[in-house]
Amino acid sequence: MAAVLVVTGSARPNSANHKVVALTKAQLEAKGVDAIVADLAAISMPFYDAPMPPSSPDFVPEHDSVKQWTQLVADADGVVFVTPEYNHNMSAIQKNAIDWIGKEWDGKPVALVGYGWTSGAHQAHAAARESLAANLKAEVLDTATNLFFMKDLQPDGTPVDEQAVTAKLGETLDELLAKIA
Numbered sequence: 350m351a352a353v354l355v356v357t358g359s360a361r362p363n364s365a366n367h368k369v370v371a372l373t374k375a376q377l378e379a380k381g382v383d384a385i386v387a388d389l390a391a392i393s394m395p396f397y398d399a400p401m402p403p404s405s406p407d408f409v410p411e412h413d414s415v416k417q418w419t420q421l422v423a424d425a426d427g428v429v430f431v432t433p434e435y436n437h438n439m440s441a442i443q444k445n446a447i448d449w450i451g452k453e454w455d456g457k458p459v460a461l462v463g464y465g466w467t468s469g470a471h472q473a474h475a476a477a478r479e480s481l482a483a484n485l486k487a488e489v490l491d492t493a494t495n496l497f498f499m500k501d502l503q504p505d506g507t508p509v510d511e512q513a514v515t516a517k518l519g520e521t522l523d524e525l526l527a528k529i530a
């Protein structure tokens with residue numbers, strides 16, 4: 350059974366992210382996938398403070414939380430980032446998590462699911478794609494899910510049109526599953 354890591358994108362307790370993560374996890378499980386949620390707020394990694402970059406052959410994470418996060422990514426067949434759009438970018442908690450890992454991203458299939466008011470996280474996905482694909486050599490998929498508040502989601506993350514949200518998520522997740530099959 351394939352294992353897919355679903356990565357949270359917000360540390361806010363009432364964030365829409367929690368509901369979008371749950372929708373993503375449920376859809377993956379309905380497709381027969383072992384979906385594991387990486388709650389970045391609970392993992393609680395420090396801001397990147399290592400003396401050398403993770404791309405260095407001598408890099409060894411020292412923080413237990415970073416070791417846990419690195420192992421979650423290494424063990425996953427694929428990763429889904431559920432990305433809110435903060436100031437036309439991905440959230441700081443996700444960017445920090447990406448920055449803590451080097452070789453584990455190389456060739457890792459990554460799907461992007463996002464939401465927001467004006468672009469449905471399109472701009473956040475562009476930033477994520479630049480970090481993950483261009484710099485870290487992850488295989489970021491072409492199809493991304495962009496969910497818009499008031500069209501696809503209520504501000505609390507509840508779907509406005511559950512069939513439309515399921516269809517949009519399905520396109521992205523099906524591409525990921527085809528990549529890791």
